[in-house]
Amino acid sequence: MAEQRSKSTEDTTRFVEMVAGHNGWEVNPDKAFVGHLVDGLTENYNRYGFYLCPCRDSWGERTKDRDITCPCSYIVADQQEYGHCFCGLFLSSEFAKRGEAPQQIPERRPEDLYPH
């Protein structure tokens, strides 16, 4: 089996920009905040082999954490209600236009999907 190539922060930055562009979202303009999330996503990719959400602690297994693999399954609902994703990484265009800073929001992922 071929060894999985690790990701660099540059790889992850390209991934984040691509995801935002593809979906019509904006990346949080706070560079320091986003830099920390990019570092976290990169670390999670290199730990688990996929972009596990850096703001949640879960199984670290691709099949069990499919819903919280970035971009997560809750992002559209979170953007509709709060204007941004759980991590504050991807903003809706309307939220971005208002120039507000993302605040931490409640968890939408059902509790029974987390390890017990």
Next chain:
Amino acid sequence: MHEDGASADLKLRLYALSTCAFCRRAIEFLKSHGLAFEYIYLDKIDVEVKRALKAELKEQYQNLPVFPVLTISDKQAISGFREGEYLKALGLDSQGTA
């Protein structure tokens, strides 16, 4: 890990993820207010120890752990970082320092 600071009358412990930007914000907030606190990165410890800690938190505070979780003197837990909530819970909202 431990950060020195004032406010020895409050025992502050932060359960955080090293990868989470709001966790970083919480740490910066506590440091910027000169508070002494302990913090632990749950994603950097043994999985079984982590699960035990999370179970303890859940049993003691009955809330879904959104990280960071700040416990105050083993009596109160704040799940998630919102500056206004931290200011109020730590008695910083009127006088500026604890």
